[in-house]
Amino acid sequence: MKQSHLVEVFNDIDRNAENFLDQLKRVAAQPSVSAQNLGVKECGELVRQMMQDSGLNVRVIPVNGGSPVVFGELKSEGAKETILLYSHYDVQPPEPLEEWVSEPFKPEVREGRLYARGVADDKGILVGRLMAIRAIRDTVGNLPVNLKFVTEGEEEIGSVHLHEFVRRNKELLKADAILWEGGDRDPKGRPEIYLGMKGLLYVELRSKTASVDQHSSLAPILANPAWRVVWALNTLKDRNEKILIDGFYDKVLKPTTKDLKMLEEIPFEEKDIRDTFGVKGFLKGAKGTQLKKTLYFSPTCTVCGFDSGYKGPGSKTVNPKEARVKIDFRLVPEQRTDEILAKLKRHLKKHNFSDIEVVKIDGEEPARAPMDSKILAVTVETAKLVYNLKPVIEPMLYASGPMASFVNELKIPLSSGECVARLDSKIHAPNENIRIEDYILGIKHVAAILLSYLPIHTKA
Amino acid sequence: MKQSHLVEVFNDIDRNAENFLDQLKRVAAQPSVSAQNLGVKECGELVRQMMQDSGLNVRVIPVNGGSPVVFGELKSEGAKETILLYSHYDVQPPEPLEEWVSEPFKPEVREGRLYARGVADDKGILVGRLMAIRAIRDTVGNLPVNLKFVTEGEEEIGSVHLHEFVRRNKELLKADAILWEGGDRDPKGRPEIYLGMKGLLYVELRSKTASVDQHSSLAPILANPAWRVVWALNTLKDRNEKILIDGFYDKVLKPTTKDLKMLEEIPFEEKDIRDTFGVKGFLKGAKGTQLKKTLYFSPTCTVCGFDSGYKGPGSKTVNPKEARVKIDFRLVPEQRTDEILAKLKRHLKKHNFSDIEVVKIDGEEPARAPMDSKILAVTVETAKLVYNLKPVIEPMLYASGPMASFVNELKIPLSSGECVARLDSKIHAPNENIRIEDYILGIKHVAAILLSYLPIHTKA
Numbered sequence: 001m002k003q004s005h006l007v008e009v010f011n012d013i014d015r016n017a018e019n020f021l022d023q024l025k026r027v028a029a030q031p032s033v034s035a036q037n038l039g040v041k042e043c044g045e046l047v048r049q050m051m052q053d054s055g056l057n058v059r060v061i062p063v064n065g066g067s068p069v070v071f072g073e074l075k076s077e078g079a080k081e082t083i084l085l086y087s088h089y090d091v092q093p094p095e096p097l098e099e100w101v102s103e104p105f106k107p108e109v110r111e112g113r114l115y116a117r118g119v120a121d122d123k124g125i126l127v128g129r130l131m132a133i134r135a136i137r138d139t140v141g142n143l144p145v146n147l148k149f150v151t152e153g154e155e156e157i158g159s160v161h162l163h164e165f166v167r168r169n170k171e172l173l174k175a176d177a178i179l180w181e182g183g184d185r186d187p188k189g190r191p192e193i194y195l196g197m198k199g200l201l202y203v204e205l206r207s208k209t210a211s212v213d214q215h216s217s218l219a220p221i222l223a224n225p226a227w228r229v230v231w232a233l234n235t236l237k238d239r240n241e242k243i244l245i246d247g248f249y250d251k252v253l254k255p256t257t258k259d260l261k262m263l264e265e266i267p268f269e270e271k272d273i274r275d276t277f278g279v280k281g282f283l284k285g286a287k288g289t290q291l292k293k294t295l296y297f298s299p300t301c302t303v304c305g306f307d308s309g310y311k312g313p314g315s316k317t318v319n320p321k322e323a324r325v326k327i328d329f330r331l332v333p334e335q336r337t338d339e340i341l342a343k344l345k346r347h348l349k350k351h352n353f354s355d356i357e358v359v360k361i362d363g364e365e366p367a368r369a370p371m372d373s374k375i376l377a378v379t380v381e382t383a384k385l386v387y388n389l390k391p392v393i394e395p396m397l398y399a400s401g402p403m404a405s406f407v408n409e410l411k412i413p414l415s416s417g418e419c420v421a422r423l424d425s426k427i428h429a430p431n432e433n434i435r436i437e438d439y440i441l442g443i444k445h446v447a448a449i450l451l452s453y454l455p456i457h458t459k460a
Numbered sequence: 461m462k463q464s465h466l467v468e469v470f471n472d473i474d475r476n477a478e479n480f481l482d483q484l485k486r487v488a489a490q491p492s493v494s495a496q497n498l499g500v501k502e503c504g505e506l507v508r509q510m511m512q513d514s515g516l517n518v519r520v521i522p523v524n525g526g527s528p529v530v531f532g533e534l535k536s537e538g539a540k541e542t543i544l545l546y547s548h549y550d551v552q553p554p555e556p557l558e559e560w561v562s563e564p565f566k567p568e569v570r571e572g573r574l575y576a577r578g579v580a581d582d583k584g585i586l587v588g589r590l591m592a593i594r595a596i597r598d599t600v601g602n603l604p605v606n607l608k609f610v611t612e613g614e615e616e617i618g619s620v621h622l623h624e625f626v627r628r629n630k631e632l633l634k635a636d637a638i639l640w641e642g643g644d645r646d647p648k649g650r651p652e653i654y655l656g657m658k659g660l661l662y663v664e665l666r667s668k669t670a671s672v673d674q675h676s677s678l679a680p681i682l683a684n685p686a687w688r689v690v691w692a693l694n695t696l697k698d699r700n701e702k703i704l705i706d707g708f709y710d711k712v713l714k715p716t717t718k719d720l721k722m723l724e725e726i727p728f729e730e731k732d733i734r735d736t737f738g739v740k741g742f743l744k745g746a747k748g749t750q751l752k753k754t755l756y757f758s759p760t761c762t763v764c765g766f767d768s769g770y771k772g773p774g775s776k777t778v779n780p781k782e783a784r785v786k787i788d789f790r791l792v793p794e795q796r797t798d799e800i801l802a803k804l805k806r807h808l809k810k811h812n813f814s815d816i817e818v819v820k821i822d823g824e825e826p827a828r829a830p831m832d833s834k835i836l837a838v839t840v841e842t843a844k845l846v847y848n849l850k851p852v853i854e855p856m857l858y859a860s861g862p863m864a865s866f867v868n869e870l871k872i873p874l875s876s877g878e879c880v881a882r883l884d885s886k887i888h889a890p891n892e893n894i895r896i897e898d899y900i901l902g903i904k905h906v907a908a909i910l911l912s913y914l915p916i917h918t919k920a
Contacts (some may be wrong), residue, residue, distance in 0.1 A: 211738025217764040226763035278671025303686035305769035
């Protein structure tokens with residue numbers, strides 16, 4: 001990367017800051033609520049147009065019955081490497097609307113921040129990247145690297161068709177590295193870079209013991225589905241949080257010394273978390289690095305919902321016909337959803353709970369990218385330069401996402417990218433916002449990453 | 461009992477059948493839905509009037525903040541014994557309204573049956589008893605026995621003030637025997653007479669682990685209330701239906717040889733029950749007398765409702781802040797609600813579940829009346845006469861009711877009375893009905909019971 005190029009590009013970004021913000025406002029003003037099928041198609045078209053305006057060859061690729069992937073390609077003269085950039089153009093529902101200060105799809109700037117649904121997740125990333133390309137093309141000209149944009153419209157509803165899309169388009173998606181959607185800046189302003197995500201197996205256990213509810217006076221002789229599920233659950237996890245399914249931990253990779261060292265660097269404000277959720281302490285009294293180790297590297301078995309019988313006020317003497325419990329298993333490398341599902345079914349059978357139906361609702365594989373990649377090194381180095389702070393590297397997020405569709409299928413290195421959001425960006429909540437300063441720094445960070453991929457050809 | 465008197469009274473009842481039915485229609489046309497506070501007061505007033513018309517001295521006795529007890533007294537010249545007659549004038553809500561063929565509070569006769577909310581439970585009993593008194597007074601004149609009517613307006617909402625009422629009015633309620641509200645005629649037409657009821661302790665277990673729901677990615681470090689409740693429940697009852705609370709079974713009386721012999725006589729159509737509720741079999745494969753023994757004499761611990769987290773379609777990745785489970789313990793003599801509640805709390809503490817709150821919702825003590833009483837003998841003998849069938853005697857119902865407020869407090873013998881309802885009477889359901897024939901036979905049965913209490917003085 002030539003320092004002179006970088007300065008030139010950064011100056012261009014600063015000069016165009018207002019224009020680049022307007023471009024983000026344009027996209028943020030277009031609703032694209034995938035869960036409500038509201039404006040998603042129109043937003044896809046807007047993104048297609050904007051990618052084209054940034055010089056990409058764009059194809060809108062349908063997925064089976066869902067919102068299309070907007071795929072944009074930029075071939076750069078003389079470039080040897082290709083970066084695949086993942087982001088999404090759909091957003092979470094804006095409800096509850098009455099809690100928004102300004103309307104969710106009327107972007108508004110207040111005190112240095114831009115407020116609108118999706119500006120942090122994920123439109124600020126998507127548009128910022130297109131702006132970075134424009135800045136480079138408008139100044140130094142040709143990019144030093146080929147680009148492939150994969151922009152999906154279903155991330156907020158579980159990326160339902162993404163895995164299939166990746167599996168079917170391996171040739172099209174061939175690349176040397178992936179720039180994932182970015183992370184947050186931590187409370188000290190440090191950019192967070194992550195290299196993996198937990199997997200998720202979401203199932204419903206259903207027990208149906210009768211065709212209709214019964215008066216509870218019949219309980220001595222008629223089976224109770226809530227009890228069936230309670231007894232079954234009790235065989236799944238003990239009171240020390242140990243999951244009891246045979247072979248559940250078989251493929252779990254222990255955190256390495258390097259992982260643990262990274263954990264120590266990760267800020268985790270225990271008091272803030274306790275205050276936010278109104279809890280007195282953490283499970284098993286954990287704290288410090290031990291707490292972070294548990295959070296980042298433990299697979300889980302969580303009851304997300306339990307529904308049976310009467311739930312209103314007071315009493316109803318009923319022996320219910322049915323019980324349903326929703327369970328979320330967070331998986332860590334190298335666990336696999338299908339294997340855990342099979343083990344769960346075997347477990348229930350072995351413990352004489354064959355009467356309990358297991359229905360898979362969602363699944364995402366855990367993913368971890370290598371720690372010695374060029375893309376990571378480049379992202380870290382340029383982050384230091386742009387943010388003037390040492391980034392925090394998270395070996396893996398404790399949340400889940402569609403990363404595995406790329407990491408496991410394409411087997412290419414990955415790094416998360418620029419950090420447009422902060423803890424107070426209210427992602428998925430009313431008054432979602434980003435600091436305009438972070439948006440602009442994000443554009444610079446992406447530009448710096450791309451410019452790091454020498455060779456570069458200057459403008460004629 | 462003089463046979464001539466009985467014939468005279470029965471003839472009078474037959475002559476007045478239409479009039480007596482009209483009186484029931486009048487009361488059934490007056491809504492008295494205690495759960496909705498709909499017309500209860502007006503119905504109490506109507507009952508007061510009707511009691512007065514039957515020659516009783518009536519007092520409307522307020523209960524603390526609830527619907528009053530309509531108390532009617534009849535002192536008979538020369539009578540040595542007093543019978544207390546319990547019934548209630550409130551009814552269950554009529555909903556769902558659209559399932560009624562005729563309106564719930566517009567009594568209608570169709571094919572020999574009277575349809576209206578409350579005719580089976582409990583207005584047919586209450587009005588029929590007043591008609592029996594009229595028939596005796598109009599024919600043989602003076603009754604051979606003193607009467608005390610206790611008619612409450614809160615039975616369908618758990619007799620919330622009845623126990624207190626009984627405890628405070630022991631002198632007023634002094635009697636030699638109690639005639640409880642009647643039972644059903646079984647599928648073969650045999651009248652069912654019962655001598656007891658199970659108790660009920662209805663509690664809610666509540667676990668609150670945080671002030672707000674959390675994203676389930678935080679589950680490795682934040683407690684889950686549904687799991688807390690699952691683990692706690694698992695210590696309460698094992699998969700063989702054995703309740704594990706220390707001392708739970710301590711006071712349970714085993715059924716006697718006589719009880720078991722009675723059970724053999726009780727019809728219990730296993731196939732009908734299986735078909736009605738769509739079950740393949742009964743718990744632990746029980747059948748025959750063993751099944752009935754379990755049904756009538758086992759205390760239970762039933763999950764009536766379990767509510768935690770997300771219960772909608774699909775997935776929501778949430779670690780809930782709260783879980784609530786409703787539990788119904790059916791108790792048998794000589795268990796007591798307060799003792800079981802205390803044992804439950806001790807149990808949870810002992811098993812390190814002090815974080816789980818126990819809230820008592822409802823409670824009724826189990827009750828069993830003696831089997832060698834005059835009132836039972838009289839009820840059985842007159843039942844044979846009236847129904848021309850040998851009655852079925854149930855030592856105890858497997859359902860619960862406020863019987864213990866009388867049996868345990870007043871310590872006087874009891875029998876359930878006439879049988880106005882059948883299995884198809886749709887008690888608590890749309891299209892509640894009784895056969896007019898059963899109503900008239902019920903009036904005759906009550907008259908015969910009262911006339912059995914010699915001495916009797918004929919009309920001057």
